Amino acid sequence: MAVTNYDVLVIGAGNAGLTAALAAREQQMRVLLLDKCPKTSRGGNTRFSGGGFRFTYNNLDDMRPMLPELTDEEAARMEVGTYSNVEFFEDVMQVTEYAADKKLTNILVDRSYDTARWLTDMNVKWILSTSTHAVKMGGKIKFPSGRVISVNDGGLGLVEMLFPTAEKNGIEIIYEAKATALIVDPKGRVSGVRVQTAEGLVDFQSRAVVLAAGGFEANPEMRARYLGTGWDLVKVRGSRYNTGEVLSLALSFGAQAVGHWSGCHAVLVDAEAPDVECAYEHRYSYPYGIMVDINGRRFVDEGEDFFSYTYAKCGREVLRLPWRTAYQIFDSKTRPLLRSEYNRGFHVSADTIEALAKKLPGLDWENVVKTVNAFNDAVNDAPFDPSKHDGKSTSGISPVKSNWAQRLDIPPYYAFPVTCGITFTFGGVGITENGEVKDTSGNVIGGLFAAGEITGGSFFNNYPGGSGLMKGAVFGRLAGTSAAAFAKANRA
Numbered sequence: 001m002a003v004t005n006y007d008v009l010v011i012g013a014g015n016a017g018l019t020a021a022l023a024a025r026e027q028q029m030r031v032l033l034l035d036k037c038p039k040t041s042r043g044g045n046t047r048f049s050g051g052g053f054r055f056t057y058n059n060l061d062d063m064r065p066m067l068p069e070l071t072d073e074e075a076a077r078m079e080v081g082t083y084s085n086v087e088f089f090e091d092v093m094q095v096t097e098y099a100a101d102k103k104l105t106n107i108l109v110d111r112s113y114d115t116a117r118w119l120t121d122m123n124v125k126w127i128l129s130t131s132t133h134a135v136k137m138g139g140k141i142k143f144p145s146g147r148v149i150s151v152n153d154g155g156l157g158l159v160e161m162l163f164p165t166a167e168k169n170g171i172e173i174i175y176e177a178k179a180t181a182l183i184v185d186p187k188g189r190v191s192g193v194r195v196q197t198a199e200g201l202v203d204f205q206s207r208a209v210v211l212a213a214g215g216f217e218a219n220p221e222m223r224a225r226y227l228g229t230g231w232d233l234v235k236v237r238g239s240r241y242n243t244g245e246v247l248s249l250a251l252s253f254g255a256q257a258v259g260h261w262s263g264c265h266a267v268l269v270d271a272e273a274p275d276v277e278c279a280y281e282h283r284y285s286y287p288y289g290i291m292v293d294i295n296g297r298r299f300v301d302e303g304e305d306f307f308s309y310t311y312a313k314c315g316r317e318v319l320r321l322p323w324r325t326a327y328q329i330f331d332s333k334t335r336p337l338l339r340s341e342y343n344r345g346f347h348v349s350a351d352t353i354e355a356l357a358k359k360l361p362g363l364d365w366e367n368v369v370k371t372v373n374a375f376n377d378a379v380n381d382a383p384f385d386p387s388k389h390d391g392k393s394t395s396g397i398s399p400v401k402s403n404w405a406q407r408l409d410i411p412p413y414y415a416f417p418v419t420c421g422i423t424f425t426f427g428g429v430g431i432t433e434n435g436e437v438k439d440t441s442g443n444v445i446g447g448l449f450a451a452g453e454i455t456g457g458s459f460f461n462n463y464p465g466g467s468g469l470m471k472g473a474v475f476g477r478l479a480g481t482s483a484a485a486f487a488k489a490n491r492a
């Protein structure tokens with residue numbers, strides 16, 4: 001069966017697909033948005049995200065349009081600093097070891113604030129990221145630069161605000177519709193998509209197609225193939241539907257493969273968390289304690305930086321360890337600083353480090369005791385200040401702990417077993433600065449656009465928190481606008 005007359009067809013209804021569809025619709029296009037998931041699971045990885053957006057600003061006043069209910073009294077207690085284009089650009093570059101595509105990063109940075117405002121116009125409601133990112137000190141609430149607000153109700157809130165906006169604006173949406181092939185016209189331009197539906201295969205004709213079907217993080221075979229040994233065994237934090245077939249389809253169609261194909265965003269999650277869609281079981285408070293492996297040895301600098309600059313690479317570090325497991329240890333001084341996720345899931349506690357370690361089968365308790373004693377002896381006397389790099393560090397032990405190194409000396413003690421949870425993959429198709437998909441020779445594939453996790457080149461090794469959603473929205477909007485322009489230019 002063939003269905004005709006769409007201007008822009010978008011595959012994948014997460015953040016990138018929804019923003020692409022909305023942007024194309026703003027240009028009066030007839031837009032079809034397809035997703036293979038059932039309506040009840042809609043929203044892809046976006047649905048499972050924390051809803052945190054990173055963007056540039058001069059001061060808190062720039063956020064007032066997004067926070068209309070913020071009172072002057074509340075604002076007086078907030079310290080948000082500034083976050084310039086240069087700072088955002090440098091953050092991306094530093095954590096990606098200067099491998100990120102500079103042109104794409106500049107677009108991400110330059111359009112970040114405007115896109116946050118545009119999302120507000122699309123009915124997105126925001127809150128301050130107080131409970132997840134701020135530190136309360138001396139009557140002030142201090143935020144790390146760039147990560148001040150999140151979507152109300154997180155990623156679920158984001159998709160449940162954008163879907164009604166899309167529907168109200170006349171975008172047609174079909175669920176349980178799996179893209180299986182791209183259709184080309186006689187000139188070799190992409191002119192539609194073959195889709196598996198409950199009724200059978202349907203060919204949807206369209207003047208332009210936007211790929212926004214996410215990465216391959218939920219596909220163990222592709223994870224092992226591209227990320228390497230052991231990655232087939234990790235937990236999947238987000239959508240079970242991001243299995244990478246649209247990415248494979250684009251590559252076999254001749255799209256360029258770009259970026260860090262053996263890299264991904266992977267964090268620490270509760271070792272007892274479900275294997276798939278375990279989004280809310282992350283364990284990000286390690287800068288306040290220490291982490292040991294099953295042999296009782298520390299293996300990373302837990303205080304290298306604020307968690308939002310290190311969490312995305314921690315999963316990889318733990319995957320390398322025996323049993324793919326580590327143990328986060330805190331004492332009762334630091335327990336109140338832990339994020340709310342630590343109040344559920346598995347942990348043990350005891351009045352001595354020895355008793356604590358003995359409660360965890362297989363853990364070398366004698367080495368844990370030695371490690372904690374050596375750590376406590378190595379800590380300097382600088383004051384502890386979680387709102388900044390406090391230089392409260394260790395000396396004479398390896399690895400060093402560079403900041404927030406407090407002695408573990410006030411019982412009870414707590415241990416949280418953690419393992420690797422993959423968030424999303426970094427490799428994807430190559431795009432131009434207009435969101436057009438490039439072929440293996442670097443030429444544009446006519447009629448084909450892409451945005452979001454399915455595109456490569458933005459992130460390598462690591463990423464600054466809140467950049468994934470901003471990338472999806474900036475480039476979704478861009479791809480939707482470009483696809484609309486292409487469709488307009490190629491109307492019969």
Ligand SMILES: Cc1cc2nc3c(=O)[nH]c(=O)nc-3n(C[C@H](O)[C@H](O)[C@H](O)COP(=O)(O)OP(=O)(O)OC[C@H]3O[C@@H](n4cnc5c(N)ncnc54)[C@H](O)[C@@H]3O)c2cc1C
Pocket residue numbers: 011012013014015016017034035036037042043044045046047048049050051052053054155177178179180212213214215237238239241242243244245246278279280423424451452453454465466467468469470472
């Ligand atoms: C637990 C978790 C927390 C996160 N928190 C944050 C955060 O706070 N801030 C941040 O910036 N980023 C965060 N991220 C990352 C962020 O969610 C992603 O970068 C972003 O949502 C990706 O959006 P997307 O539109 O590219 O893909 P998705 O939202 O995953 O959408 C892809 C869609 O494509 C569909 N699809 C796949 N294959 C097909 C097919 N063959 N046919 C039709 N449809 C198909 C899928 O069903 C899915 O709905 C988080 C991710 C996770 C998992």
